[in-house]
Amino acid sequence: MVGVRIGVLSLQGSVIEHMDKLRALENVEPVEVKTLAALARVDGLILPGGESTTISKLLGQFGLLAPLSARIAAGMPVWGTCAGMILLAKTLVGEPAHLSVMDITVRRNAYGSQRDSFITYAVIPDFASEPLELVFIRAPWIEKVGENVRVLCRIDVHIVAARQDNMLATAFHPELAGGHAVHRYFADMVRQSV
Ligand code: GLN
Numbered sequence: 001m002v003g004v005r006i007g008v009l010s011l012q013g014s015v016i017e018h019m020d021k022l023r024a025l026e027n028v029e030p031v032e033v034k035t036l037a038a039l040a041r042v043d044g045l046i047l048p049g050g051e052s053t054t055i056s057k058l059l060g061q062f063g064l065l066a067p068l069s070a071r072i073a074a075g076m077p078v079w080g081t082c083a084g085m086i087l088l089a090k091t092l093v094g095e096p097a098h099l100s101v102m103d104i105t106v107r108r109n110a111y112g113s114q115r116d117s118f119i120t121y122a123v124i125p126d127f128a129s130e131p132l133e134l135v136f137i138r139a140p141w142i143e144k145v146g147e148n149v150r151v152l153c154r155i156d157v158h159i160v161a162a163r164q165d166n167m168l169a170t171a172f173h174p175e176l177a178g179g180h181a182v183h184r185y186f187a188d189m190v191r192q193s194v
């Protein structure tokens with residue numbers, strides 16, 4: 001199996017949890033990414049959950065916003081979890097977009113205060129044949145997808161996982177749940193791209 005270097009954007013959010021999941025995979029070298037030099041060396045990148053406005057501000061301050069968009073547009077595999085998914089979206093309901101690379105319309109804090117945070121289970125055939133634990137924390141959902149976006153999972157009527165070519169988005173946090181199925185799926189995306 002090909003060895004790949006997978007970065008975790010390490011400005012804010014659930015960085016350590018993603019790094020731990022990646023460490024458990026074979027032939028994957030996890031790398032914390034905070035600088036342009038580190039970004040240049042990875043084969044794929046995870047944008048963790050956290051606070052999207054804070055991560056976006058830091059991306060700007062670290063001079064990473066435009067280079068990261070360019071790298072994704074050039075085909076680098078990227079996976080956004082929760083706040084990371086918000087960063088990827090081309091359209092955010094009621095506010096300006098950030099990296100603006102993925103053809104999805106996302107609503108932040110979509111579950112509102114009533115179901116602020118919750119855990120549910122679903123089978124997502126692309127990831128695994130058994131049900132996965134899905135952890136939602138002040139989560140967004142996807143309201144609309146473009147033609148070239150494949151919906152991977154809906155909970156009730158709302159889209160919570162999608163893929164467009166080299167881009168993967170999940171509204172939930174596999175780094176906080178049991179198992180490694182989604183990290184393994186992303187590592188395969190990265191392997192197929194090198
Ligand atoms: N509510 C956060 C935001 O809008 C996302 C929450 C998360 O990443 N768990 O950025």
